[in-house]
Amino acid sequence: MAPVASGRIIAVDAMGGDNGASAVVAAAVLAFKAELPLDKLVLVGQQDVLTPLVNAAGLSGEPRLEIVHASEVIGMDEKPKTSYMKKKDSSMARTIGLLKDGRVNAAVSCGNTGSLVFHATLMLRLLDGITKPAIATVIPTKTSYFVLIDSGANPVAKAENLMHNAILGSWYAKVVLGLKSPRVGLLSIGTEEGKGNDLTRESHELLKAINGTINYIGMVEGLQLFEGNGVDVVVCDGFVGNIVLKTCEGLAKMVKHFLEDRLRATPVRLVGAALSRGAFKEMKQRMNPDQYGGAPLLGLNGNLLKAHGSASSAALFSAIRVATDLVTHDLNSQVVIDVARANSTGREVALKQVEQSRPEPVNSGA
């Protein structure tokens, strides 16, 4: 299960994103400058596109850089299954192939989510005991950060999947946020027992049962997420998580544009904005999605990160940094132990529920 390659070798799918290979090459420059604990960076994509960019960036003599050729590119709107069946030499398939074959320790792609989940699930296979992968995204609050899991890999989830998300999210919060005992909350529409839908009610029972393996604090509401210091891991299915993530992105953009626009409306306001520039800068830094530019696709045999389709070089650099973190902490071997324990507890909970719902025999015989 552990990659056979020694050291820290990271592969980057250099073709899938909206900003193309140049953003990836610029991220490579940043990664070498920052002296990340990186033995090698492998850029995967069309050789004739990548070589000139690498040369222009002054990386032609860089011994830690390697290019692996892949002739095809998967577009942002291609269907997962079709892209998998028809484009065997895509940069995405080649990148995940390197991870599968143990030639790299982690991989980053900003290709389309559906195709990435499809390729990864079929090529890398899921970790023992896990039945669906999940994407974990780090989101800023007023004073800290929380991990949203699943933010879009598995839109049709069962309670068992949410239990696994809780474990995966906990371990990821330990690695990426440096927390000892991350507080796990289940996203719902009220904090009282019985609120929510069938999925949250069932998941709540499972999460209570595995408390100890994780630090479960109960159901949380949307209002609590951004207060900071309340919850570190927010568990939900990939449909709700993706909607939450994108709605928040949309709202944050709206607020930013509205304020920029209104601050430019009069000369006096412009002066005021210039004087208070520092506050806006701090706001921008806190809300900066590039800081954790890669969201891992967890639950798989291999460290795979998904970067945003429109990831900048700074965001791709962060993704490479988080990839090295995942390799250092060997997340998956710890996840597998917790999942095995939780699955056994989960089966007991399910059995008990079946027994409780079975009617008592009225006449049990003589």
Add this chain to the structure above:
Amino acid sequence: MAPVASGRIIAVDAMGGDNGASAVVAAAVLAFKAELPLDKLVLVGQQDVLTPLVNAAGLSGEPRLEIVHASEVIGMDEKPKTSYMKKKDSSMARTIGLLKDGRVNAAVSCGNTGSLVFHATLMLRLLDGITKPAIATVIPTKTSYFVLIDSGANPVAKAENLMHNAILGSWYAKVVLGLKSPRVGLLSIGTEEGKGNDLTRESHELLKAINGTINYIGMVEGLQLFEGNGVDVVVCDGFVGNIVLKTCEGLAKMVKHFLEDRLRATPVRLVGAALSRGAFKEMKQRMNPDQYGGAPLLGLNGNLLKAHGSASSAALFSAIRVATDLVTHDLNSQVVIDVARANSTGREVALKQVEQSRPEPVNSGA
């Protein structure tokens, strides 16, 4: 179905909110001052609490004000069924009772959502053809507003319910936003067909089939909601809608507090903030939830608005204003016609799908 009371008589449950009866009485003062088209305002609650407040507000001689006594109050955390069974003389039950008996034309309550939905569904009954109620909330974008429906009444919805939400939301957008042909979008995690979950896929088919009755523009993502000028009615189930609403509230609060805090960090920034005060004021106005402080519980025989549990007097005043709008436009009689037509189209779609999924007989006989 239409209320028998003539004119515009609005009842307000004066006890259920966090801010208590004083916020309701203050809202009454605002309503009379603003000269809303209002024949009478009925405050429902404990006489010994309300009378002193009404006197102190200088409303004791107001001929358009009436107090109806109700001895009990339903708390914010009480369970819907228990509160309904045990507190027959609650201000909520009495308020809805007035609406049911045709003694008022519309009613407003800031009591707890679950109890309100339970009371209203049992006491008022649903409109012909509708099987679940839905809450519609108006949300600001950069340049306009959209209606989110359902924002929390029905967390476990079927495709049929979402079809009804689309119709209810359309009519509400016509009344409250003054739009001629509101663009209806289905909230999902991608705009391509096939994306989402079973509920969105089924609902998408139904909404396409009733295009014409509504102006359906297809699936929309969270990122699009706040762009403005894209979608006017956003359809989803009450679980997703409530999470979206509360998460957005949480994020907006976080941004506000963070900026306020950072603008106070240095004297120079404080001066800057004072100079650009106008921009923040405009932002605050746009994001002000009080502007549409009442969210109607649609799909019922009667105009019932839910105000936020922590509604201010300004928000309660808006709710009373929106209540008069609903009475003026007689929303429900138009909804019933569209729902009947949509249900018949919906049945055809469902039949066709069953036929398509039935295998052709191999041997159809001699």
